[in-house]
Amino acid sequence: MTEENAGSVAKRFLYVNRRAPYGTLYALESLEVVLIGAAFEQDVSLAFLGDGVYQLTKGQDTKALEVKNFSPAFRALEDYDVTKLYVEKEALEARGLSESDLVVPVEVVDAERMAEIMEAQDVILSF
Amino acid sequence: MKFGILVNEGPYTHEASDTAYQFVKAALAKGHEIYRVFFYHDGVNNGTRLTVPPQDDRNIVKRWSELAAEHKLDLVVCIAAAQRRGLMDKSEAKRNGKDADNIAPGFRISGLGQLIEAGIQSDRLVVFGD
Numbered sequence: 001m002t003e004e005n006a007g008s009v010a011k012r013f014l015y016v017n018r019r020a021p022y023g024t025l026y027a028l029e030s031l032e033v034v035l036i037g038a039a040f041e042q043d044v045s046l047a048f049l050g051d052g053v054y055q056l057t058k059g060q061d062t063k064a065l066e067v068k069n070f071s072p073a074f075r076a077l078e079d080y081d082v083t084k085l086y087v088e089k090e091a092l093e094a095r096g097l098s099e100s101d102l103v104v105p106v107e108v109v110d111a112e113r114m115a116e117i118m119e120a121q122d123v124i125l126s127f
Numbered sequence: 128m129k130f131g132i133l134v135n136e137g138p139y140t141h142e143a144s145d146t147a148y149q150f151v152k153a154a155l156a157k158g159h160e161i162y163r164v165f166f167y168h169d170g171v172n173n174g175t176r177l178t179v180p181p182q183d184d185r186n187i188v189k190r191w192s193e194l195a196a197e198h199k200l201d202l203v204v205c206i207a208a209a210q211r212r213g214l215m216d217k218s219e220a221k222r223n224g225k226d227a228d229n230i231a232p233g234f235r236i237s238g239l240g241q242l243i244e245a246g247i248q249s250d251r252l253v254v255f256g257d
Contacts, residue, residue: 011247025211026135029168032207036239040247123246125133126254 011122012043017052018126021071022062027055028070030127035073038080045084045121046077047114048106053091056102074104088114130154131245132164135256137172138187139180144173147255148190155198163201163245164191166234168256171214174204176231188231195233202234203241 015034021027038044048056055071062069077083085106092098092108099108109117118124132151136143151161166173178188195202204214210223216236220228230236246252 013243013246026168029208033167033239033242037243040240040243042243042247123252124254125242125246125252126256127135 010042012045012120013037013123013125014045014047014118014121016047016049016118016124016126017055018050019055020051021055021060022065022067026127027052028068030125031070031073033125033127034077034082035080038077038082044082045086045117046082047117048085048087048091049114050088050091051095053087053095053097053102056085056087056104056106057097058101058103071103077104086114086117128154129160129162129248129250131162131242131249131252133242133245133252133254133256134164134166134170134173135168135254137169138178140169141257143255143257144170144187144191145185147253148187148194150253150255151200152194161198161200162249163203163241165242165245166202166204167208167239167242169208169212170256171204171209171212174202174209174231174234175214175229177229192231192233200233204230204234204236205242206236206238209236 015030017027017030019026056074060069060071087106087108089108089110132147134144134147138144173188173191180186191202194200215225215228216230217228219236
């Protein structure tokens with residue numbers, strides 16, 4: 001556990017993903033921070049708001065865009081002990097999506113609960 | 128208070144770098160400590176010494192370099208984001224077989240771990256971006 005890691009301070013990190021997976025590079029570069037950050041043994045959570053929920057949708061096909069489909073990488077997060085993924089209920093509903101459309105198990109929370117989750121963090125990185 | 132700063136947008140197109148600069152300056156003036164300024168996404172473009180803005184405009188890159196020299200700031204450019212966007216120091220240029228480097232004085236290139244470390248070590252990590 002983190003206590004064994006002398007000299008390091010365990011903090012609660014929340015990565016907030018607000019953008020669609022393609023169209024800009026923010027989503028992919030956010031995931032790169034999460035994967036690097038996982039090595040630091042902090043308490044990590046991910047939040048998906050707004051168009052950010054599209055990052056987790058099944059069946060992404062990016063061939064015509066000539067960019068890499070990075071959605072399979074979300075399935076690897078578990079291997080990095082990153083298991084707390086919160087998805088905004090309102091964002092899913094507004095886009096006609098449900099939990100079964102997503103590539104990984106998540107916790108669907110309403111905006112009010114999401115605000116509480118954010119309130120409980122030490123570090124929030126918003127992408 | 129000890130601040131970590133994350134700049135996620137490049138110079139001029141977006142105000143994020145200006146606002147971060149003003150925040151850092153104000154924080155230092157109030158006696159706060161800046162643990163590190165980390166440049167990510169297009170924010171890495173704040174670290175190229177090859178910008179030549181019009182003379183009647185602010186020189187965003189030079190301004191960061193000068194502030195770093197004055198206050199011994201640690202300005203860190205993300206290596207992965209920098210490689211995508213063509214920002215190099217001498218050793219990176221050599222390692223990647225490029226014929227030039229363009230990093231501005233006071234900046235250094237390093238990994239994303241430096242951002243996480245800034246989050247851990249600072250009292251507050253403040254993100255400037257879109």
